[in-house]
Amino acid sequence: MADIGNEVSDAVEWYWETLSDQADDQRDSDNTARGRRAQVLGGAQMDGFAGLIEDALVEAGLPRDDVLHDHDATLPGYFRATKRWDIAVVHEGEVLAAIELKSIASSFGNNLNNRVEEAVGNNIDIHEAYENGVIEQPKPPWVGYLILMADNEDSSSSVRVREPNLDIDDEYRDASYIDRARLLCERLVRQGVVDSTAFLTSGEGEGLDGGYDEPNPDLSFQRFLDDLVAHVETQIDNKQTKLDVDD
Template structure:
């Protein structure tokens, strides 16, 4: 699938904007292949296209059975600072947690929602890391934690923003930064601080996204790198006999 990864990501972006317009159900009814497992994963939520793509990549590149790839309610995991959290995707094999992923979007009302997204991401990722450290997933290996966001790309999101600094100056990298800059910096810092093992940052808007167009402004946060890191981790921990028997 990696030879067609741009097209696959494009399809996921297009599904997001079709769902935003209420067209996803009509699109899926016209696709004869949307049966069985795919129809379960594509439940009509805006970021479901990415959940489906991640599942397809895992099944193809690791040979893990799709039954071990959980979504939404079935991807609920315990936390340390709270009792539980519903992740978007979790890979659970033989009672061991291999990965937990979150897919987010950022569109309208960016000013208020961006702070919420930041607090949510830091909190969730800190929580699952601490839960692992305290043995809540024992005997699991350290789970691969991923954060992927599709953000609106327009004049409002690209406009430099002033900061409120009544007491102390903000970090230099936030000075004059746009909302897009802030989100990119969040993803990059979570990755470099190892709060996550993979971060994906994509930009699009409704005008071009409905045709599947998007861009990736930072190579470190590209979807392909994100996906390859996840696959490498799962392959590194999946027993050989599980690979051999996963499709039997």
């Protein structure tokens, strides 16, 4: 996309405006984001990112109707019957990608613990669904995870951890919640739980003007989007090549 930085800023701004009950003003403004974002999807906080991802996939040649959201993004699981993803990319009967878009703006300890459990459980579930033939197709779905965390004193200060029995991983000792979220994203990729992650932080003041940070360049939204688009393009090309050979 031509100017990914501004596009991400729009998504961050929409997130904070939605939280601060300014969504109606944004919806009617001249700065309303393009594509599916112009419809504001369901008006949810992370819909700016959902629309941005959809637009990038459509620009890469994917039919817009193949990018599913909300209830339409429900896929089968292995340890449970179904899981509703934030985005599911389904092209000609194959699941090309499944993506979760998450945020944390308060109660960082409890919310981050919940996000860790969700991220590990959901992504292992879809991998097992593929490995055990529930999602039956030649290649496994690309799995992505994006998290936006509010940057404030509570999230950026070091956190003491009780260690009543065994020592914790040194990387978590005195780490802030932002540090912990970054570690989550890094380790999800390192352990093969997901294919790519993006981690962004933003303070409310700067966020209302579209300001954000990416604490680890390897977890940038640009890299995340590039990985996703490359995977989808490859799968579409492979399907077309197979059709050409069969003909």
